[in-house]
Amino acid sequence: MKGSNTVMIRKKYIYIIIIGILLAYFVSSSLINSANTGIVKFTRDNLPTELKKKLKGTIFIIPSMKKKIRFLDEDIKKLKTSLSYQKSVISSFINKETYGKIITDKTIVSKNKKEYSLTSYILPFYNLENFYKNKKQGYLEIYDDQIITIFQSGKIVTLNKNLLKDKKFISKEIKNNLDNYLIDHNLKWTGIKDAKIYNDQIFLSYTKNNLDGCYSVAIVSAKINFEKLDFKDFFSFDDCVDVETIESFSKRKYFGGWQAGGRIEILNKNEMLLTVGDYKMLNLPQDDKSSFGKIISINMNTKISKFISKGHRNPQGLFYDKEKNILVSTEHGPQGGDEVNVIKINNDKIANYGWPVASYGTHYPSVNVNKLVKKIAPLHKSHSKYGFLEPIIEFTPSLGISQIIKNYYSKNDYNYYVSSLKDMSINEIEFNKNLNEAVKKDLIQFDERIRDLVYDEVFKTYYIFFENTPKIGVLKRVEK
Numbered sequence: 001m002k003g004s005n006t007v008m009i010r011k012k013y014i015y016i017i018i019i020g021i022l023l024a025y026f027v028s029s030s031l032i033n034s035a036n037t038g039i040v041k042f043t044r045d046n047l048p049t050e051l052k053k054k055l056k057g058t059i060f061i062i063p064s065m066k067k068k069i070r071f072l073d074e075d076i077k078k079l080k081t082s083l084s085y086q087k088s089v090i091s092s093f094i095n096k097e098t099y100g101k102i103i104t105d106k107t108i109v110s111k112n113k114k115e116y117s118l119t120s121y122i123l124p125f126y127n128l129e130n131f132y133k134n135k136k137q138g139y140l141e142i143y144d145d146q147i148i149t150i151f152q153s154g155k156i157v158t159l160n161k162n163l164l165k166d167k168k169f170i171s172k173e174i175k176n177n178l179d180n181y182l183i184d185h186n187l188k189w190t191g192i193k194d195a196k197i198y199n200d201q202i203f204l205s206y207t208k209n210n211l212d213g214c215y216s217v218a219i220v221s222a223k224i225n226f227e228k229l230d231f232k233d234f235f236s237f238d239d240c241v242d243v244e245t246i247e248s249f250s251k252r253k254y255f256g257g258w259q260a261g262g263r264i265e266i267l268n269k270n271e272m273l274l275t276v277g278d279y280k281m282l283n284l285p286q287d288d289k290s291s292f293g294k295i296i297s298i299n300m301n302t303k304i305s306k307f308i309s310k311g312h313r314n315p316q317g318l319f320y321d322k323e324k325n326i327l328v329s330t331e332h333g334p335q336g337g338d339e340v341n342v343i344k345i346n347n348d349k350i351a352n353y354g355w356p357v358a359s360y361g362t363h364y365p366s367v368n369v370n371k372l373v374k375k376i377a378p379l380h381k382s383h384s385k386y387g388f389l390e391p392i393i394e395f396t397p398s399l400g401i402s403q404i405i406k407n408y409y410s411k412n413d414y415n416y417y418v419s420s421l422k423d424m425s426i427n428e429i430e431f432n433k434n435l436n437e438a439v440k441k442d443l444i445q446f447d448e449r450i451r452d453l454v455y456d457e458v459f460k461t462y463y464i465f466f467e468n469t470p471k472i473g474v475l476k477r478v479e480k
Contacts, residue, residue: 088134092126095134099124100169103471107478110428111443115478120464120471121169125151132185136470139195139452140463141202143224147463149472150204152191154178158226164474165459176229181220183209193217193262196272200224203234205262205274210240216291217262217276219298235272235298235305237291241279254367256280259332263318263403267327267345272298273308275315275329282356282377285311293355295329295343309343311353311388317403317418324413326435328392330404334379336396337361340404340418341389342435354388360396392431393438399423403452408460409477415441419450419464426450446473 104120127133137152147159156174163170184190190207197203201221208218218236222229243255261277278285278293285293288310295309295318317330327343331353337360344351356377363369363379383390395401400422407415407428414431428442448466455462464473 088131092134095126098122117476117478120473123470123472124171125470136467137451138465140454140465141195141197143197150192150195154182174229177231189257194264196264198266203264205264214240214242216240217260235303239291241281254280259314261315265318265320267320270300272300275318277314285355307350309351311355313355319404328404330401333361333398335362336398338395338398338401339391340393341391352388354383358383358386358388360394419453421449
């Protein structure tokens with residue numbers, strides 16, 4: 001009995017100690033972190049200084065360290081912001097002095113020993129009035145004898161392609177009113193998302209702030225004018241994603257401004273297409289009431305829109321092959337699972353490509369994969385088994401896939417070039433005639449991220465937007 005009582009007494013003391021530690025922790029948290037009011041303020045103000053120091057260094061060390069860590073995290077964030085800004089200042093001044101210089105002039109050889117000539121020139125992206133506008137991403141379009149470069153910041157520059165052919169780089173900046181539309185330049189993910197020229201009009205997609213901190217993708221347009229471009233609203237939709245949204249299924253903020261899509265393509269004289277990413281909101285791509293995670297068809301006269309496909313994560317490339325009446329898109333997967341899809345355009349039913357129910361990629365570690373996320377986004381490793389359309393080809397690991405365009409050097413009508421950001425390459429892929437399979441035919445490796453590429457029918461040349469420098473590349477097949 002005596003031994004039993006001793007055990008009971010020990011347990012009692014252990015419980016008292018545990019409760020005491022917990023109380024001390026919560027009280028210390030209050031003393032260190034709470035507002036200067038009431039009994040907390042009185043106790044803190046009247047404790048001797050030496051006792052406060054001893055308590056913070058011993059009993060209250062955990063909440064004290066948490067507070068220090070929080071302050072250090074805030075300081076690190078400020079330093080990173082300052083460093084990023086200073087880098088932008090330095091790179092913009094360097095760019096002002098070096099743009100137009102030839103940085104590459106050589107023959108490159110593909111994996112399958114095909115030869116290409118490549119000449120690249122530094123592009124003038126700099127802005128010395130607002131350093132937050134020094135964004136290196138950009139897009140290319142061709143109009144008559146001009147190559148038009150549209151930077152994410154809204155800066156627009158033209159290059160004469162006839163002079164460029166003779167290795168003479170002369171650029172001219174076109175004034176515009178895009179500052180009326182583009183906001184929050186200090187947010188790196190905002191800005192121009194794509195450009196398309198059609199019937200003497202230039203169309204730009206951009207990150208739109210629908211409400212305070214609630215974003216979507218919209219389109220503006222302007223009549224081509226090399227002195228000044230006066231952009232006006234062309235198309236937008238009402239729903240938006242709030243930066244502060246905490247989804248009930250995730251219990252976390254997963255807003256992702258980079259996953260915006262924004263590619264524009266012209267299907268015919270009356271119909272324009274726009275890709276819209278999911279902004280990392282997993283519940284939206286399968287929601288028929290939401291515009292996110294969709295490819296949208298827009299009547300260019302009435303502006304009436306409809307969904308032609310859904311179940312997309314972040315469609316970064318779009319190309320309509322008029323000769324074959326084929327619409328193809330590229331799409332970023334998560335960790336793995338970058339896709340090339342053949343988009344069904346003649347269906348009454350909205351084509352469904354599966355995200356986030358099906359994907360050949362996996363969730364990033366930052367995703368809180370709880371029961372609800374597993375239900376909404378199980379990422380099944382088959383699309384067709386669950387009623388979705390399969391990609392014609394997928395890339396695991398991810399390429400950081402970007403634009404897709406026809407390979408006009410190939411004799412096969414179903415041969416395409418697929419560019420990439422992360423992999424810094426152009427993949428040559430070829431579809432079968434049933435449009436349900438594709439194979440990798442060749443690989444051209446570069447040393448910078450590729451954001452965009454366009455084809456010049458006159459000179460039988462591809463122009464490439466390399467975004468690290470940034471620079472424009474002139475790529476041409478060397479025929480033997």
